[in-house]
Amino acid sequence: MKKLTALIIVAACLQAQAQQKPHYTQYILNQYILNPALTGIENYTDIKVSHRHQWAGVQDAPVTTYVTIHTPINKKDYRTTATSFEVPGENPRGKRYWEEYTAAEPHHGVGLQVINDRTGPLNYFSAYATYAYHxxxxxRTSLAAGFGAGFTNIGLNANKLDFGNVQVDPAVYNNGLINTTKPDFMAGLYLYSGxxxxxxxxxxxxxxxxSFSDNAVKTNNGKIVPHLFATAGYRFLLDEDFNVIPSVMVKYVQPMPVQLDVNAKLQYRDVAxxxxxYRYEDGFSAMVGMNVSHRFNIGYSYDYTTSGLxxxxxxxxxxxxxFLLGNKYDDGCPRNVW
Known part of the structure; x- marks a missing residue:
């Protein structure tokens, strides 16, 4: 919709008051996309590929695709005896498993994130190398600190800036694809236990x-602004087969109001x-997923919008x-991230 695109241009290009990082409904399944401190948190190489189509049915609405990969370095495996392996007929994520949970041995982690987020004429492409120490x-409690360094390329497709009778800055109009690249950094802390x-x-x-005008005319520059994230969750064992994990994410982007996401995930063994x-003043969501052969998992989520959109x-x-590479102990689901 042209009206939506016009609003995006005004908000993002002139004052950049809107959020510049994508939404992720399934962040609980890949908190690494939010926090580099999770780099190398598991005993295997963790690869995630995600595609999100926001506000389906709205022309030029946000579309986000990412690939992440991270792996531990010099991490000592937590399995020490033959009895540590899955016992036939016993839930590998049951009560005994968590009673025997131990903190991480000191180790490093390295990773890579590649993200593409397109909204109307604007396209954000980012790539980061990350590192963490655990x-x-x-x-039973571990602490990880991590950081990421990379770049963000912001592209403006000026050929889409046709709003009929609306005046468009001649410095960018009909100039094709205009790109600007900036260095980018992130950092995080993660406290975790069983x-x-x-x-x-x-x-x-x-x-x-x-700025997309290269100072050809005097404009109000947009600005890349910091995004702050806080996450927390707790695991409750309902019985030997089920556990539930309520979690919360708080996001702050100045000068926007604080955004609050509240979630609950019900896990059956390490299978499904x-x-x-609920995202405050925005909508509700539902998700479902499963693990396949301890090497592959898939998840899907749907958001119902309650705002004016x-x-x-x-x-x-x-x-x-x-994808779980090098998962020699056949973990069906993550041990430290849920």
């Missing part, structure tokens, strides 16, 4: 001005899960596919 604080997690992260740490969520939006769809 250390045990007590018998029962809970607490994460703090900052993306786009260094504010930077963005379903969940529901529900008049034209058919909701948001997000699919995530994961």
């Amino acid at each position: 250390i045990g604080l007590s018998a 029962d809970y997690f607490i994460g703090l992260a900052a993306q786009q740490i260094i504010p930077q001005k963005v 899960w379903m969940g529901v969520g 529900n008049i034209v939006s058919k909701g948001s769809h997000e699919i995530m596919v994961g």
